[in-house]
Amino acid sequence: MVAYVLLRVFLILLLVAANAFFAAAEFALVSVRDTRIQQLIDAGRIGARIVQRLHQHLDEVVNGVQLGITMVSLTLGWIGEPMVADLVRGLPIVQRLPHVAVYAHTIAIAIAFTLITYMHVILGELVPKTLALQRSEQIALAVAAPMEAFLTLTRPLLFFMRRSGGLVLRLFGAQPARRGGAVHSPDELKLIVTASRQFGQIPEFQEEMIHSAIELDSITVREVMVARPDIFSLPSDLMLDEALAKVVEGQHSRIPIYDPQRG
16 A cells, blocks of 8 residues: 555656656756857767757747646646545545545545645746756756657657647738747847846956947947047157157057158
């Protein structure tokens, strides 16, 4: 009897762990950056190339995750709640109390629903998603291979679901989502750089430099160059003492020297 109960509890925990796997896989693979994936490949990290393949087909990953989570959730509700309800009804305190025994089934179902929902939300969704956002690289490398295997096994079903979804969208006058990676406008790039500086990832001078590079196409030559009459320069026939005095006064690290004969 004890072994049977432990087996049922283990099955529930296994389903919750499967849900956590899919939730973490989705957030980790979506969050990891293309540039960081390439660095992992160059470093020879195991699973990095699989992460790259999955990251290039995020639409398939998301569809696979939704399929996996739906299957696990339905199975958890179908198997898990009756299991917990049976365990609650079998408790000695429930059997000894006459008034409780009358409503044992209803109470057991309510307790089972609450426990399963709590485990599903906390252990199967919230915790793995938070960890995936905080440690996207490590988790992406860990889940890449099993996630690719799951997508391979369920590819015919995913293809059918994708086609069915596209048909339903067309009935509503919409078009299926097109494949393609996320792109950012110049203003979005500037916001990303500013956020990186605010969180201490880059110094302020690098932020200004990147902003200036993004704005380069809207800057005219007149704005960045100095007019010839305003350039600080020294004639080649100037005496050394006078030249030193002007250098100290001008405070420039580089000074052009010109031939006064040629102007």
